[in-house]
Amino acid sequence: MWARWRPSLWVGFWTWLAGLGLYVVATFVAWLPYQNLSDQFQLDGVSPPPASAWQAYQVWHQWDTVWYVIIADLGYTYDERSTAFFPLYPLLVRGVSTVLPIGTFEAALLVSVLSCLAALILVHRLATEVAGPAVARRATFYLLAFPTGFYLAAAYNESLFIALVAASLYCMRRGSWWWAGMWAAYASATRLAGVLLGVVFAFEYLRQKGFSPRRIRFDALAIGLVPTGILMYAWYCARVYGDPLHFLEAQRHWFRDGYQPPWTTVWQ
Numbered sequence: 001m002w003a004r005w006r007p008s009l010w011v012g013f014w015t016w017l018a019g020l021g022l023y024v025v026a027t028f029v030a031w032l033p034y035q036n037l038s039d040q041f042q043l044d045g046v047s048p049p050p051a052s053a054w055q056a057y058q059v060w061h062q063w064d065t066v067w068y069v070i071i072a073d074l075g076y077t078y079d080e081r082s083t084a085f086f087p088l089y090p091l092l093v094r095g096v097s098t099v100l101p102i103g104t105f106e107a108a109l110l111v112s113v114l115s116c117l118a119a120l121i122l123v124h125r126l127a128t129e130v131a132g133p134a135v136a137r138r139a140t141f142y143l144l145a146f147p148t149g150f151y152l153a154a155a156y157n158e159s160l161f162i163a164l165v166a167a168s169l170y171c172m173r174r175g176s177w178w179w180a181g182m183w184a185a186y187a188s189a190t191r192l193a194g195v196l197l198g199v200v201f202a203f204e205y206l207r208q209k210g211f212s213p214r215r216i217r218f219d220a221l222a223i224g225l226v227p228t229g230i231l232m233y234a235w236y237c238a239r240v241y242g243d244p245l246h247f248l249e250a251q252r253h254w255f256r257d258g259y260q261p262p263w264t265t266v267w268q
Contacts (some may be wrong), residue, residue, distance in 0.1 A: 005125065007133060011140050019144040020113060023153050028226030030058040047100065062106055065155040068093065069104045084250035087233055088189040089157035108155035115159035116152040120144065122166035127171050161190045168197055172204040181225030189229025193249075198226040 006021075037234060043146040061069075067082055076082050089111065097107035120140050127136035152159040164187035171180035180201060187194030201223045209215040234244035243249065 005040065005121075008121050008125040008128065008136070009017060011124050011137055012117060015140050015144055016113075016117045019116075019149070019154065020153060027056050027059060031059060034262055055102050057109065058105075060154055063150065065105070068108055068157070069157060072104050072108065076236075077240065080246070081250050081253045083237060083241070083247045084254060086157070086190050086192065086230075086247070087236075088186060088229065089160050092160070093155075109153075112155050112157075113153055114158050115163050116144075119152065119159050119166060120194065122170060126166050126170045126173070129170065132217050161187060161194065164190060165194070165197065169200065172201060175208060176223040177201075177205065177219040178225070181222035184226040185228045187229065188227055189233060195227050195230050198223055201226060224246035239247065 064085065067085050068090050070078055071082050071085060071087075072093040076087075086150040091130060093104060093108045094100075094112055094113050097104045099105065100110075102110070120143065120231075123143055124136045124140040131139075143149060152162070164183050168180045168183035168187060171177070171183060173226040184201065187197060205216075205220055205223070233247065237246040238244040
């Protein structure tokens, strides 16, 4: 087992370390032009950037990160619009900020960067299984080098979601169906798209069984674990807001009015 995972740990770690180092440098360089402009910011009524280079990471406290920090600190009842954000990531952030002597935002960054490391390792392992080591190295590099790869290091749930999806897919490839269902359940508690792993589970199970109904065994029931994350969140929404699909209603505050055909996004 160690021999199988050692290349993935090596490639994943060094890709992660290089990417993290570049983000640190980019953050510091972006902060430099503003270090002497605090008086101008006060005149304009705008919050100034961090005064210290050691606090330059605070510039990452933007957009959805603000909502995740609020949820981790105060829960969903602070603002019902926050239910648009699924619970597993802020739960982990709350746990880390409770155990370690750091703030909630710092805990959110820590969860994200560690999840990013896990995602890179798991993607490399999965890609090696599917397409070989050369493709796996490129897949790992491009995952972080892609222009939107910085989301994997930001205090968002993207890196956690990719890590959970890759873990579930890898377990499916290995025929570990109950483990695959468990990781998929966590993925569906992280993002709505996680529930689609049920489709992948069904296809992969049937593929390995030769698409023969007679070869279906008890472990096929593990597919029932896939939607449990979202079902538990729906139960929470029903109990608190009287609507199990309240998280979909909350999406309207971000100009997402229900479902639409996939080609609509491409056209827009």
